Amino acid sequence: MQPKLKTVPMRDWNLGLDDFVVISGPCSAENEEQVLNTARDVAKSDKVKVLRAGIWKPRTRPNSFEGVGEIGLKWLKKAKEETGLPIAVEVANAQHVELCLKYDVDILWVGARTTVNPFSVQEIADALKGIDIPVMVKNPINPDLQLWIGALERINQAGITKLAAIHRGFSSFEKGPFRNIPKWELPIELMRVCPEIEIICDPSHIAGNRDLIPFISQKAIDMDMHGLMIESHIQPKIALSDAKQQVKPAQLVTLLDELTIRKPSS
Ligand code: PEP
Ligand code: MN
Numbered sequence: 001m002q003p004k005l006k007t008v009p010m011r012d013w014n015l016g017l018d019d020f021v022v023i024s025g026p027c028s029a030e031n032e033e034q035v036l037n038t039a040r041d042v043a044k045s046d047k048v049k050v051l052r053a054g055i056w057k058p059r060t061r062p063n064s065f066e067g068v069g070e071i072g073l074k075w076l077k078k079a080k081e082e083t084g085l086p087i088a089v090e091v092a093n094a095q096h097v098e099l100c101l102k103y104d105v106d107i108l109w110v111g112a113r114t115t116v117n118p119f120s121v122q123e124i125a126d127a128l129k130g131i132d133i134p135v136m137v138k139n140p141i142n143p144d145l146q147l148w149i150g151a152l153e154r155i156n157q158a159g160i161t162k163l164a165a166i167h168r169g170f171s172s173f174e175k176g177p178f179r180n181i182p183k184w185e186l187p188i189e190l191m192r193v194c195p196e197i198e199i200i201c202d203p204s205h206i207a208g209n210r211d212l213i214p215f216i217s218q219k220a221i222d223m224d225m226h227g228l229m230i231e232s233h234i235q236p237k238i239a240l241s242d243a244k245q246q247v248k249p250a251q252l253v254t255l256l257d258e259l260t261i262r263k264p265s266s
Helices: 033-041 070-083 092-101 117-126 146-156 185-193 203-207 208-224 249-258
Strands: 023-027 046-054 087-091 107-110 135-138 161-169 196-199 227-231
Touching: 023 185, 033 046, 033 070, 033 249, 046 070, 070 087, 070 092, 087 092, 092 117, 107 117, 117 135, 117 146, 135 146, 146 161, 146 185, 161 185, 185 196, 196 208, 203 208, 203 227, 208 227, 208 249
Parallel strands: 023 046, 023 227, 046 087, 087 107, 107 135, 135 161, 161 196, 196 227
Antiparallel strands: none
């Protein structure tokens, strides 16, 4: 069955966004100083329009840093008040949604490990009923386009029309240059079957290392994607998660300046 999503483009989300949106900030909120300093520095680039941070981290293996929880939302709220940047947070269940609403989070996103589970996605969708908040849905970790579309449909059917997709690549046992294989054919097919959905590329999780981020970012722009989500940290080397792929805010500014960013054709 041909999916039919009812969506509002990002420029009409009332967050001051344009047709091409750059989202940046740490993989994880770790402490107040790190969140505020990263936010202050990324806000120096007029290209960055949204601040991101993970508060609850769905780690693949136990006994690694799993996020600071609710207190991180307080730091993000403070960062938003200081910089004026809207904030985006990953949610994996109904309680996360509730807490994000309590702290005025502007954009929610569903992570790759949650998109794979229709029960979790439906729980999030049910928690969003009657609420007007933008939601972004990352592709599932496995290259299953129907699962990605299904998650978008569940959120959309809950009444969320401020909806976008995030392409973050797909896991594989094979070793290659990427942490997650881009498999560009999947977002291309998503564009074909759901032309109404805007897609943001997450080159950080595709690359898994800082060096490949510019190449992947330019490719996403050239493919007419609608934005980039790039992880940044004031001290990437000591980051508690995804240390190899985060860039310093100053590097982010240079990286963005070196990209040929043009608005996607609609
Ligand atoms: C993240 O954005 O930090 C994250 C956990 O991403 P993903 O869901 O793409 O693995
Ligand atoms: Mn991350």
